[in-house]
Amino acid sequence: xxxxxxxxxxxxxxxxxxxxxxxxxxxxxxxxxxxxxxxxxxxxxxxxxxxxxxxxxxxxxxxxxxxxxxxxxxxxxxxxxxxxxxxxxxxxxxxxxxxxxxxxxxxxxxxxxxxxxxxxxxxxxxxxxxxxxxxxxxxxxxxxxxxxxxxxxxxxxxxxxxxxxxxxxxxxxxxxxxxxxxxxxxxxxxxxxxxxxxxxxxxxxxxxxxxxxxxxxxxxxxxxxxxxxxxxxxxxxxxx
Numbered sequence: 210x211x212x213x214x215x216x217x218x219x220x221x222x223x224x225x226x227x228x229x230x231x232x233x234x235x236x237x238x239x240x241x242x243x244x245x246x247x248x249x250x251x252x253x254x255x256x257x258x259x260x261x262x263x264x265x266x267x268x269x270x271x272x273x274x275x276x277x278x279x280x281x282x283x284x285x286x287x288x289x290x291x292x293x294x295x296x297x298x299x300x301x302x303x304x305x306x307x308x309x310x311x312x313x314x315x316x317x318x319x320x321x322x323x324x325x326x327x328x329x330x331x332x333x334x335x336x337x338x339x340x341x342x343x344x345x346x347x348x349x350x351x352x353x354x355x356x357x358x359x360x361x362x363x364x365x366x367x368x369x370x371x372x373x374x375x376x377x378x379x380x381x382x383x384x385x386x387x388x389x390x391x392x393x394x395x396x397x398x399x400x401x402x403x404x405x406x407x408x409x410x411x412x413x414x415x416x417x418x419x420x421x422x423x424x425x426x427x428x429x430x431x432x433x434x435x436x437x438x439x440x441x442x443x444x445x446x447x448x449x
Contacts, residue, residue, distance in 0.1 A: 210312065251322050251330075304329035304438040307445060379397075
């Protein structure tokens with residue numbers, strides 16, 4: 210869809226091993242994408258979020274920073290996998306494919322791409338990343354644990370980043386102004402990263418308990434993708 214897609218595909222070919230690797234890869238994607246590429250604006254927002262988490266991990270601002278660092282890398286891996294799948298054969302999960310299918314549509318606002326990407330990444334990818342992290346560390350996902358406390362400790366920072374983005378990215382994809390009144394205001398007001406992350410943790414607990422029953426876990430993930438895809442498509446309705 211864009212002439213540099215082969216560059217993006219090469220960039221995400223290898224899995225990151227650290228938060229620094231994640232930041233470097235997000236930087237590379239940002240420097241590659243044009244402003245008229247909807248992927249640019251999700252990536253821009255995700256880079257800010259990752260920078261904030263990395264700074265807090267490095268400052269020792271968590272009870273279990275090692276666990277949160279593993280989660281950050283696992284989580285990013287799902288985004289990079291979606292980029293690989295979408296660019297290779299349009300076979301990304303439906304919630305992600307909804308973003309890639311329209312990433313060149315100028316009538317859609319930058320904030321719509323940013324939030325649709327966040328919707329896919331948090332509601333679909335994050336529960337799986339939590340389970341993968343818990344498998345790797347031998348710690349079950351449970352409310353009330355040090356890991357859950359660390360997980361929720363970043364919500365206020367993330368909410369602040371999202372609220373700023375809602376203001377800065379409230380223009381069309383190419384940067385021109387939006388109409389004074391559109392359907393977009395209601396969508397922006399309704400979307401909360403803290404609420405989405407709490408739902409993601411709850412879904413991770415469900416996945417953890419059914420992880421050893423592959424048909425059930427696969428059906429759960431298929432349903433999760435389908436529901437998340439509906440929201441992605443709703444967030445990406447073009448602004449008249």
